[in-house]
Amino acid sequence: MTDTYSGIWVYAEQRNGKLLDSGPELLGEARKIADKRGQELAAVVLGSKVAGLAEELAAYGADKVYIADSPVLENYLCEAYAPVLEGMIKQYKPEVFVIGGSTIGMDLAPRVAAKVNTGLAAHAVGLDVDDNGCMKAFVPSFGGSIMASITCAVHRPQMATIPPGFLKKPEKQEGRKAEIVNVEVKILEQDLRTRVLEVKTEESKVKPLESAEVVVAGGYGIGSKENWKMVEDLAASLGGSVGATRPACDEGWAVQDEQMIGQSGKTVHPNLYIGVGISGVIHHLIGIQDSKKIVAINRDKDAPIMKAADYAIVADYREVVPALIEEFKKLKA
Amino acid sequence: MKPLNIVVCVKPVPDSRYWDRLSLDPKTKLLRREGIPIIMNPLDKNAIEEALKIKEERGGKVTVISMGPDSTFDVLAWAYAMGVDDAVLLSDRAFAGADTLATAYVIATGIKKTGDVDMVILGNESLDGSTAQVGPQVAEFLGIPHLTNVEEIKFVHDDTVHARCKIEGGHMVVEAKFPVTLAVNSEINDPRIPPVHGALWATEKQSTKYTAKDMDVDEEKIGLAGSPSYVPEVSNIDTQRKGEVISGDPADIARQLVEKLKADGVLPEA
Numbered sequence: 001m002t003d004t005y006s007g008i009w010v011y012a013e014q015r016n017g018k019l020l021d022s023g024p025e026l027l028g029e030a031r032k033i034a035d036k037r038g039q040e041l042a043a044v045v046l047g048s049k050v051a052g053l054a055e056e057l058a059a060y061g062a063d064k065v066y067i068a069d070s071p072v073l074e075n076y077l078c079e080a081y082a083p084v085l086e087g088m089i090k091q092y093k094p095e096v097f098v099i100g101g102s103t104i105g106m107d108l109a110p111r112v113a114a115k116v117n118t119g120l121a122a123h124a125v126g127l128d129v130d131d132n133g134c135m136k137a138f139v140p141s142f143g144g145s146i147m148a149s150i151t152c153a154v155h156r157p158q159m160a161t162i163p164p165g166f167l168k169k170p171e172k173q174e175g176r177k178a179e180i181v182n183v184e185v186k187i188l189e190q191d192l193r194t195r196v197l198e199v200k201t202e203e204s205k206v207k208p209l210e211s212a213e214v215v216v217a218g219g220y221g222i223g224s225k226e227n228w229k230m231v232e233d234l235a236a237s238l239g240g241s242v243g244a245t246r247p248a249c250d251e252g253w254a255v256q257d258e259q260m261i262g263q264s265g266k267t268v269h270p271n272l273y274i275g276v277g278i279s280g281v282i283h284h285l286i287g288i289q290d291s292k293k294i295v296a297i298n299r300d301k302d303a304p305i306m307k308a309a310d311y312a313i314v315a316d317y318r319e320v321v322p323a324l325i326e327e328f329k330k331l332k333a
Numbered sequence: 334m335k336p337l338n339i340v341v342c343v344k345p346v347p348d349s350r351y352w353d354r355l356s357l358d359p360k361t362k363l364l365r366r367e368g369i370p371i372i373m374n375p376l377d378k379n380a381i382e383e384a385l386k387i388k389e390e391r392g393g394k395v396t397v398i399s400m401g402p403d404s405t406f407d408v409l410a411w412a413y414a415m416g417v418d419d420a421v422l423l424s425d426r427a428f429a430g431a432d433t434l435a436t437a438y439v440i441a442t443g444i445k446k447t448g449d450v451d452m453v454i455l456g457n458e459s460l461d462g463s464t465a466q467v468g469p470q471v472a473e474f475l476g477i478p479h480l481t482n483v484e485e486i487k488f489v490h491d492d493t494v495h496a497r498c499k500i501e502g503g504h505m506v507v508e509a510k511f512p513v514t515l516a517v518n519s520e521i522n523d524p525r526i527p528p529v530h531g532a533l534w535a536t537e538k539q540s541t542k543y544t545a546k547d548m549d550v551d552e553e554k555i556g557l558a559g560s561p562s563y564v565p566e567v568s569n570i571d572t573q574r575k576g577e578v579i580s581g582d583p584a585d586i587a588r589q590l591v592e593k594l595k596a597d598g599v600l601p602e603a
Contacts (some may be wrong), residue, residue, distance in 0.1 A: 077507070078469070079478045103500045107481045110466035114434060114473035119562025122464035130565075140570065141462070146355065146364070148564045157560035168458075193510040194478045197495065202505030213601055226584045239601055271599040282352070285572045294574060295590065301578075308572045311593060313579050313586055323587035331591070331600060 004093060005156040007064075008034040011085075011099040011108075012043040012057055015076075015201075019053050021169060021211075022100025024060040026162060028170035029127055031061050032100055036129045039095065040064055043178075044088065046081055048074035051180075058178035063172055065178045066092070070185035075196040076104050078111050080187045086115040088183055094157045096135050097276040098127070101161040109161045119152035125290075134158065140286070165210035166269060207241055209259065214240025215270040215291070217261055218254070219284075220247035221277025221298065222315070228253040230321045231276055237328040243268060245284050262287035276317045280305025297321070334491050336393035337511075339384045340444050342455040342471065343377040343397050344411060345405045349460055356567055364567065373408045376456025378524035379517050381415050385485060393451075394418050398443050400428055400436060406449065406540055413535035414527030420540040421447060426502035427545045430557035433466040438554045441474030442466070446548055450475075452494070453514040457482055468584050479514040480507055484521050499519070 012023030023043060034041040043062035045053050047069065054065040068084050089097065089112070099109040101123055113120035121137035128136045130151065136290040137150045137160040152158040209215060216238070218231035228248075235242045243261040244254030256262070261268055273291035277298065278284065285308050287292060295331050296309035297317045306312040313320055347355070347369040356365045359405065384395045396419040397404050399414040409420040423443045430438065444450055458465035465481065472479035484504065485497040496515060497506050527535070545555060553559060579589050595601050 044567035051555050074352070075505070078480075090382075103482050103498075106465050107469065107479075110433065110464075110469040111473055111479065113466070114437065114470040117433065117434070117561070119432060119560070120464075120466060121562060122462075122466055141567075147568050147570050149566045149568075150562050151565050152562045194480070195508045196505060197508050198506040199500075199503070200505070201500065203502060271601075272594060283349075286570070289570065289572050293594065293597050295594075306578075307576050308574055309576055310597075311579055311590060312576045313590070315580075315583065315586060319583040320586055323552065326584075326588065327587040328600075329589045 002156050005095040006039050007042055007094040008039055009042050009044055009094040009097040013100055013102060013105060014045060014046045014047050014050055014053060017047065019056055022102060022164040023057060024169045025167040026098050026100055027061045029167050033127055033129060037133065042066060046073050046084055054178060054180050059172045059174055060175045062178045064181060066181045066183055068183040068185050072185060072189050073188050075199060077192065077194055077196060078107050079192050079194045080113060081108055082111040083187060084185055085112045089116050089157060097157040097159045099161050101163040109159060112160050118155040119160055121150035124160040124162050125166060127160065127219055133242065165208060209241050209243055209266050209268050212268065212293060213242035213270050214238040214272045215268045216240050216244050216274045217243035217278060218248050218276045219245040219278030222248065222253065225253050230304055231325060234321050234325055237325045245278055261262060275305055276321065278305050279303045280308055334391055337387060337391050337451040338393055338449060339387060339395050339452045339454060340447060340450050341380045341384045341395060341397045342440055342453065343399045343408060344374040345371045345399065345401045345408045346374045346459055346461045348372045357567060371404060371408065373411050374456050374459045376458065376519060379455045379519055379521050380456050381417060382411055382522045382524040383517055385416050396421060396447055398440060400439050409540045410535045410566060413538045414531040415525055416531065422540050422542045424542055425545040428555050430560065431555065432560035432562045433464055433470055434561060435555055435559035437467050437470030438474055439550060441471045442548050442550050443543060444475060446543065455494045455516055457516040457518045468514055472514035476510055477512045477514060480509060481516040483515045483517045486515065496499045
């Protein structure tokens, strides 16, 4: 039964007609699966007046772009979006369907999986194919202390959500062409039992922590709001973003929703992470373990973060941070 | 306004303060969780709180429902102490090994057994699995709409609710007709701490228990057999790195570190 399914699908989320980065990010990762399986890679777009996005998706590697374009899909509503995807899956039978784990992706994916009676791996950080040709989705569990590989052997499509900002966007190949498939939308507004009354969003001015290439994080050891400025200055000297531990957020030095790194906060994957005045409890460490290089600055040589770091600097941060800022500034000169 | 029948889904989870005690059995590759206390999933307390607030305003009934082993009764006792009217435990060996889909099927079947429901409220995600999938999937099995990341619930009419759902960089406000499933986040309220007499009273209250047989479930949709996804491999994640110590005076440390980071190719391009 599973071999009647073919095609690797990526959900390309858009808001206000603008493509989110998650679609291209997923196309990069799903391309590997498509090549291993010898199948075509397709992007799926739902919305109103979104036909123009096909070109961009082709440039990021989609061989085919399915477009469901209708005024009823203007604002996201699961009740309208999920049946459209259900219909597409039943008609075109893809083998794999991956969705970006934005708030909306996480709202949509489980409902679609239940509609088509299949398995869904949540918050996958990578995909692969096993010896039987099944997709493996790697999912950190229990706050990241354990990595589970999740498989869906019999049911199709095999589905996974992947957090946005986790994967790198592939190179854009301008002029690359994709086959366009227009999908008929039969949903009627009057049949819906939910209705969007208001959508209010502001574009964040700072680069989100999750996609920052440099992250400088501070902990309780910073000691005061005045000194917190040194953490921010260090981040600024490298054009990086500022993260924090829970105690630092509790002290009011940083904003929990945007800056807390760790188990119940954000997971960062920068090239460089610098932790200042952080002891390094496991809840924080699991949020930084994907950093390419980890630097820890702490007065206590026995702090747990020192063992989780590539470079451990045993010193008073108030002396080392200004020296580092100066050295980093020289790089730009 | 008519009173509301509200069901709150709760999940027993291993207390995260003890997760460092979790280990993998090297032979079976199964998770060893012995000795780790089981608590109510924290966001489910927000779900109960919201249900109780709605009941206090509108009248009606709040029932909690959970799937798990008999030890889950301890978790349901907390719900009683907070003030819910009824608690139902869906417990059967046949339910074990369920993924989110098989879990949602059992819970939805249990909810139907409790009668007609106006609202299902649950925590947006659990502390342990944190998939955030069970809410939408329960709603699918019930055939009713769902909203997730709900940070505020407002009532307007007798048969509709306005919910503010958090999305990246802001929110959306959605109107939903009853019945509806709402997955709430921690912004929505501060859960009440049960009073001491509530805790005493809770020990008196008897939860109802349903087994697979009592519920007339489709055996192919429950437990391991009803779970499309499974976990063939798990591995430990090691946070240990080499921890190379860099020492000297501050300027010296800074120079050394920059040299090393340059060699590693992790510094941003000028």
